Amino acid sequence: MTVKVFHAELGTAVTTGLLGLAGMIGASELGHGWTESGPQPGYFPFYVGLILIGASLWNLVAAFLKHRAAHRHAASGGEVEEPFLDRERARRLGVFIAALLAFVVATLTLGIYAGSILYIAWSAWRQGGYRLPLALGVGVAFAVSLYLIFEVIFKIPLLKGPIEPLLGIY
Amino acid sequence: MTMTKAGLLAATAMMLAAPASAQFAPSRPVEFVVASGAGGGTDNFARTIQSVLTRDGIMDNPIVVLNKGGGSGAEAFLYARQNEGDPHKLIFGTNNVYLLPHVAKLAYTTEDLQPVAALALDEFLVWVKADSPYQTVMDLVNAAKDAPGTIPFGGSQSKDTDETLVALIEQTTGADFKYVPFNGGGEVGVQLAGGHVAANVNNPNENVGQWQAGAIRPLCVFAPERMAESEPVSGDMGWHDIPTCAEQGLDITSYQMPRTVWLPAGTDPEVLAYYQDALQKVSESQDWKDYLAKTSQSATFMTGEELAAFIDASEADAVKVFEAEGWTVQ
Amino acid sequence: MGNFDLLMQGFGIAITPMHLMLMVAGVLMGLVVGVLPGLGAPNGVSLLIPLTFTLDPTSAIILLSSMYWGALFGGSTTSILFNIPGEPSSVATTFDGYPMARSGESTRALTLAFMSAGFGALLGVIVITLLAGWASRFALRFGAPEYFAVYFLAFAAFIGMGSAAPAKTLVSLATGLLLASVGMDSVTGSIRLTFGFEDLLSGISFLVVVIGLFGIGELLSTVQEGLRFRGVASRIDLRDVFRTIAELPRYWATYIRSGLIGIWMGITPGGPTAASFMSYGIARSSSRKGAPFGTGRPEGIVAPETADHSAGSCAMLPMLALGVPSSATAAVMMGGLMIWGLTPGPMLFATQPDFVWGLIASMYVSNLIGVVLVLATVPMFAALLRIPFTIIGPMIVAICFVGAYTVSNATFDLWLVLIFGLVGYLFSRLDYPLAPLVLAMVLGHKAENAFHQSMVLSDGSLGIFFANPLVSGIMAVGIALLVLPKLIALGSRFRRRVPVE
Known part of the structure; x- marks a missing residue:
């Protein structure tokens, strides 16, 4: 499956338009008028939302026009529209994003230290082709240096999970 | 009503805890959650306590300071609610802990926090530019009565202690000022020195620098009696030479902002007693007295009832002021 | 020449073995917090404050300010090497610094950045030395309308000359403004656009967004091209450093312009971040020849770095002389000052000359130490790029998330980083400019506040923005910057068309 630039443009324009709409709805609850002491709290978000919707519509139309032109160009024997993501890139990106997501979930449940050990070790092992013990070693070394820099030197507590208290680290 | 309940709770806690105060000791690092950004008045308050606790060996455990100043401090209080019953988190604030929920729709109530102690009272003064025509606070008030809504009065935020005080002056005297909220007392001080506003109600340490330089001068202090004797600050005038507002005929005898320490609700009475004891030791230390003198705050130590x-x-x-101004939210 | 004598006296105070040691320690710690995204100079400095209670105020401020300089230097390092701004003020450095590093010239990019930073700082300190009294009086003239005019000028300088599609620039700008208005609005005291989510109450942190947009977004772009860094691993050669230093005089015009912008924004609280953006924008619009900005132009590194550091040093002046900090770090230091029992204000220069001039003298010395130390780290940082991507990539990811977490200890921010990482990737693939979004997040709310305060003062009349020569002047320059490039473009098109037809 390949994603065309057209689809990406479309999706982005619709998303930013919805964001603008959300801004306008949120702002209209606060009042978006102009009183004698200047604008009400919702004034700026309301009009910024309106501008965002307008600009998104413009982008949407521009994407359609470009798409049609490209189609005509392709029909007359020109180059086909450039893909946004081909299959290979989409796969690579998909794996990376899935790993990112897993890292965030692991961090939220197990804490930053365990999360980053797992994530770094997994990447080095599965994607870098390093041996598992080495990969784990890199992960642990990273977590230990995080601990030293943040908690020992700068006294900033990072997010901890259920494992650290067992080791006597709070 | 909420406060009576919390008060009762605190009172019973005191009675229960008195004989058993040695039972609790923190077993992990204690978080000082500060309801202001780094560098603010509340931040200095918390960090001074931290340094006294550590240096005098009152508390051996490590202390970490977290700034959660978002939403005028609401972030810190929400954090307290999320950590109900956690004995290793102290929350540092002012009167914003119990006033914020009245003026903003927030997902915490004062019952989510338990008061531990108040360690200082910050005074409020009326300040004007040095070359301003107003000699007493009543001159200023009368000018605002003559030309309603034209005299700009600077304050640090909207619906905060500053605007509440200005509203209180208006309600007491019938004057009408034009309140302009800025970001923090320091900024308001400079806006006054630059002549962009006519007056402000800053705390002493927010304006003392400009007063020393003779750019602004105080009219009166909102306290039942004059402030403590001090070295002369500007010319031959010291803090004690500033009249109270009541002396000048403005009928607001007391308006002070407490610096308060809180625990999340639902901790054991021994925990409360432990921290009250530790904070009492802080309040008796020389370092603490120095801090109060340097920042021109009044000493106090209040706990329990x-x-x-x-x-x-x-x-x-x-709340009376809020209601009259129509600020209260349900 | 009173200031000069006082400065010499200050050097006597600043140059002692103890103080030199504090400067080295401060700069080194600053480098660490600067390099780590999220853990910025304000955090670092506030963590050091309790340690300073045992020092005398002069030593304490030397330690803290050295840490600040170190953090400013360190912030540029990750901007250039990984496209992750370590400090908010080094966002603009990524625009040309990262492309230059990617084309294999990381040593040159880093050297350019550090030397410009050092030069900017020097310029700033010289201004403080010579103009202390005048500058603080000038800053007093800035009320709400003047502030708004300054923010307007920063926007105008940056937006006026953009090369991206106007509708996409507008989307980026509007998104940034919307994000900036989430949370408590300090002027009206109302809570905006949180839709009932508690996590949004404190607003969306600019740093978290930047870490996602630039750090994670860039990693995603890297990954889609294969699991390695784009660009060649750089040669590490000390000669490169010297060769770059030798080319610096060529950019004298950029240096002077950026230095002046930085000084101005440091004195009238616009802050280093605004200064670096504005300086970058103006350098871009005033350049006529050569490769376009954003492709690794040296001026694109020189301009924001010089302005960032001259603003950073000049920000000390309003803090000391007026008690108004024009950067977050200065705000923290001011808190320290009060704890040490010193009152910032116009009298500080008169009542505490040893403290003030000791600090100013130390700024010369510690910035020098900073440049030397940070140049010494160039080979080490450049070597980081040679670590295989499958090792360093995930580490950068982890550091990005850790950094975002430390901004306000909120787990919600981890999700924001992920989301903005995707947004950053999408926007850069589809040619949406990211800079307007970032600028809007930095200045949007401040500009709105200043506007609102002006409206309260003027009872809703826009005339207040043209009420005195100062504010009208700034507004006029802003409008000119916004409109002139378009007019010139129109004019040149017209002129070109005539001979053709």
Whole structure:
């Protein structure tokens, strides 16, 4: 499956338009008028939302026009529209994003230290082709240096999970 | 009503805890959650306590300071609610803990926090530019009566202690100022020195620099009696030479902002007693007295029933102002 | 020449073995917090404050300010090497610094950045030395309308000359403005656009967004091209450093312009971040020849770095002389000052000359130490790029998330980083400019506040923005910057068309 630039443009324009709409709805609850002491709290978000919707519509139309032109160009024997993501890139990106997501979930449940050990070790092992013990070693070394820099030197507590208290680290 | 309940709770806690105060000791690092950004008044308050606790060996455990100043401090109080019953988190604030929920729709109530102690009272003064025509606070008030809504009065935020005080002056005297909220007392001080506003109600340490330089001068202090004797600050005038507002005919005898320490609700009475004890030691230390003198705040140490009563009274006064101004949210 | 004598006296105070040691320690710690995204100079400095209670105020401020300089230097390092701004003020450095590093010239990019930073700082300190009294009086003239005019000028300088499609620039700008208005609005005291989510109450942190947009977004772009860094691993050669230093005089015009912008924004609280953006924008619009900006132009590194550091040093002046900090770090230091029992204000220069001039003298010395130390780290940082991507990539990811977490200890921010990482990737693939979004997040709310305050003062009349020569002047320059490039473009098109037809 390949994603065309057209689809990406479309999706982005619709998303930013919805964001603008959300801004306008949120702002209209606060009042978006102009009183004698200047604008009400919702004034700026309301009009910024309106501008965002307008600009998104413009982008949407521009994407359609470009798409049609490209189609005509392709029909007359020109180059086909450039893909946004081909299959290979989409796969690579998909794996990376899935790993990112897993890292965030692991961090939220197990804490930053365990999360980053797992994530770094997994990447080095599965994607870098390093041996598992080495990969784990890199992960642990990273977590230990995080601990030293943040908690020992700068006294900033990072997010901890259920494992650290067992080791006597709070 | 909420406060009476919390007060009762605190009072019972005191009675229960008195004989057993050695039972609790923190077993992990204690978080000082500060309801202001780094560098703010509340931040300095918390960090001074941290340094006294550590240096005098009152508390051996490591202390970490977290700044959660978002939403005028609401972030810190929400954090307290999320950590109900956690004995290793102390929350540092002012009167914003119990006043914020009245003026903004927030997902916490004062019952989510338990007052531990108040360690200082910050005074409020009326300040004007040095070359301003107003000699007493009543001159300023009368000018605002003559030309309603034209005299710009600077304050640090919207619906905060500053605007509440300005509203209180208006309600007491019938004057009408034009309140302009800025970001923090320091900024308001400079806006006054630059002549962009006519007056402000800053705390002493927010304006003392400009006063020393003779750019601005105080009119009166909102306290039942004059402030403590001090070295002369500007010319031959010291803090004690500033008249009270009541002396000048403005009928607001007391308006002070407490610096308060709180625990999340639902901790054991021993925990409360432990921290009250530790903070009492802080309040008796020389370092603490130095801090109060340097920042021109008034000393106090309130816990238990006394604190609950203070909070009740202060809350009731403020809510009266909020209602008259139509700021209260349900 | 009173200031000069006082400065010499200050050097006597600043140059002692103890103080030199504090400067080295401060700069080194600053480098660490600067390099780590999220853990910025304000955090670092506030963590050091308790340690300073045992020092005398002069030593304490030397330690803290050295840490600040170190953090400013360190912030540029990750901007250039990984496209992750370590400090908010080094966002603009990524625009040309990262492309230059990617084309294999990381040593040159880093050297350019550090030397410009050092030069900017020097310029700033010289201004403080010579103009202390005048500058603080000038800053007093800035009320709400003047502030708004300054923010307007920063926007105008940056937006006026953009090369991206106007509708996409507008989307980026509007998104940034919307994000900036989430949370408590300090002027009206109302809570905006949180839709009932508690996590949004404190607003969306600019740093978290930047870490996602630039750090994670860039990693995603890297990954889609294969699991390695784009660009060649750089040669590490000390000669490169010297060769770059030798080319610096060529950019004298950029240096002077950026230095002046930085000084101005440091004195009238616009802050280093605004200064670096504005300086970058103006350098871009005033350049006529050569490769376009954003492709690794040296001026694109020189301009924001010089302005960032001259603003950073000049920000000390309003803090000391007026008690108004024009950067977050200065705000923290001011808190320290009060704890040490010193009152910032116009009298500080008169009542505490040893403290003030000791600090100013130390700024010369510690910035020098900073440049030397940070140049010494160039080979080490450049070597980081040679670590295989499958090792360093995930580490950068982890550091990005850790950094975002430390901004306000909120787990919600981890999700924001992920989301903005995707947004950053999408926007850069589809040619949406990211800079307007970032600028809007930095200045949007401040500009709105200043506007609102002006409206309260003027009872809703826009005339207040043209009420005195100062504010009208700034507004006029802003409008000119916004409109002139378009007019010139129109004019040149017209002129070109005539001979053709």
